[in-house]
Each structure stands twice: as C-alpha cells, then as structure tokens.
Amino acid sequence: MELVIAYKNYSSWSLRPWLLMRVAGIDFNERLLPFAHNNDLKDFAAQHDLPARVPVLLDQKRVIWDSLAIAEYLAEQFPERALWPTDVTLRALARSASAEMHSGFMALRQTFPMNCRVQKQAAALVITDAVQRDLNRLAALWARFAAAKADHKDEGAFLCGAFSIVDAMYAPVMWRVRGYGLTVSDEYAAWSEAMYALPAMQEWLAAAQAETWSMPQYDQAGEQ
Numbered sequence: 559m560e561l562v563i564a565y566k567n568y569s570s571w572s573l574r575p576w577l578l579m580r581v582a583g584i585d586f587n588e589r590l591l592p593f594a595h596n597n598d599l600k601d602f603a604a605q606h607d608l609p610a611r612v613p614v615l616l617d618q619k620r621v622i623w624d625s626l627a628i629a630e631y632l633a634e635q636f637p638e639r640a641l642w643p644t645d646v647t648l649r650a651l652a653r654s655a656s657a658e659m660h661s662g663f664m665a666l667r668q669t670f671p672m673n674c675r676v677q678k679q680a681a682a683l684v685i686t687d688a689v690q691r692d693l694n695r696l697a698a699l700w701a702r703f704a705a706a707k708a709d710h711k712d713e714g715a716f717l718c719g720a721f722s723i724v725d726a727m728y729a730p731v732m733w734r735v736r737g738y739g740l741t742v743s744d745e746y747a748a749w750s751e752a753m754y755a756l757p758a759m760q761e762w763l764a765a766a767q768a769e770t771w772s773m774p775q776y777d778q779a780g781e782q
C-alpha cells in the first residue's frame with residue numbers, strides 16, 4: 559500500500575489516515591507531495607483523474623481518496639484490527655463524530671490551521687465566538703464519549719477506550735488546541751495527553767519539525 563500525503567507540519571487531512579495506519583500496525587510506503595512548492599500533486603491528480611487533494615491511498619490497482627473513505631477501506635481490509643469500535647453503540651457514536659469532524663468545525667479549522675511546530679498563547683490570539691462554539695462543541699462531544707465508554711465498560715484513554723478511527727479523525731485537533739494554547743475540558747485534556755504520547759504522534763512531530771518548507775499564511779494564523 560502507498561499513502562500519498564502532504565506536509566507533516568501543515569496537512570491535517572494527511573495526518574488522519576497516516577496515524578491510523580501507524581497505530582494499527584498496517585504496513586505502507588508514504589509519498590509526500592509538497593503541493594505549494596512544486597507541481598507533483600497536480601501531476602499525480604491528473605494521472606489518476608482526481609482532484610488535487612491528499613490523502614490518497616493506492617492499494618494494488620485501487621485508488622482510494624478522501625480521509626474518511628480511506629479509513630472505511632482500511633476498516634474493511636483489516637477487520638481483525640477493529641479500526642471501528644466493536645461495540646455497536648460506541649461504533650455508532652464514533653462514526654457520527656467522525657462525520658461531524660469531516661464536515662464541520664469550520665471556524666476552528668479555518669482560524670487555527672494545524673501547525674505542529676507552532677507554540678502560541680491564546681491570550682495573544684483572537685478567539686471569535688464561532689471558534690469558542692467549536693471548542694464548546696468539542697467539550698460536549700468528549701463528555702458524551704466519556705459517558706458512553708462508562709456505560710460500555712471500556713475506560714481506555716482514547717475516545718472509545720482503545721484507539722480507533724474517531725481518534726485519528728480528531729488527531730489534528732490535538733495539535734490545534736495544543737499549538738494555540740486553547741482550552742476545551744478536563745476530559746479532552748486527558749485524551750490529548752494520550753494522543754501526544756503516542757509514539758506515532760511523536761514520529762509525525764519529529765518529521766514535521768525537520769521539514770524545511772514553510773507556509774507563512776499558516777504560521778501567522780490567529781494573530782491580531
């Protein structure tokens with residue numbers, strides 16, 4: 559399998575399937591296309607008749623694009639790794655929250671883009687009402703997962719207990735909240751610590767820090 563991604567520092571959609579595959583122990587090669595610095599992504603997209611977006615997974619002759627479609631494909635290909643929770647209630651919640659991330663949280667995503675190298679203080683940034691609503695929504699979701707996990711006797715550190723697709727879908731949120739000094743809730747903070755401590759997240763961070771490409775419009779995000 560080959561996973562086509564972009565900048566580790568900035569590409570939040572790339573992180574999701576990459577982290578899922580690493581944590582699940584799925585073997586893959588990676589191809590990194592720095593789309594703002596050369597034409598390789600455009601050429602790749604034209605070759606496969608795709609929009610010029612990553613991530614894309616190549617498996618045998620199959621081309622799978624879009625983070626959620628890739629996650630679903632992997633869940634189907636590796637049923638023994640339980641990429642979605644095995645409990646039906648937790649799975650339904652995980653699927654709903656994953657879809658919500660895929661199509662929502664626009665204010666947080668646009669105002670505070672993922673930037674693993676950034677270390678800012680919230681006091682120096684503009685937190686709009688729309689961003690605050692997204693942060694409140696995260697807190698409500700984390701409370702809902704905590705209650706669902708308790709009901710289903712699965713008390714691990716991740717959203718549904720064991721790491722699953724929903725944690726991968728929210729992984730960039732961890733870098734956003736951490737990097738811009740934002741606050742969500744105690745339940746969120748416990749999850750964030752567990753995510754940050756994952757060896758795969760540390761591997762991603764080290765690679766992001768080693769990258770020399772920069773995108774100034776993202777480096778200045780959130781500032782007044």
Ligand SMILES: N[C@@H](CCC(=O)N[C@@H](CS)C(=O)NCC(=O)O)C(=O)O
Binds near residue numbers: 611
């Ligand atoms: N809905 C898509 C979003 C993919 C996306 O927007 N990827 C960004 C990178 S994080 C991209 O490829 N941008 C290329 C560009 O802006 O030229 C998914 O879930 O994979």
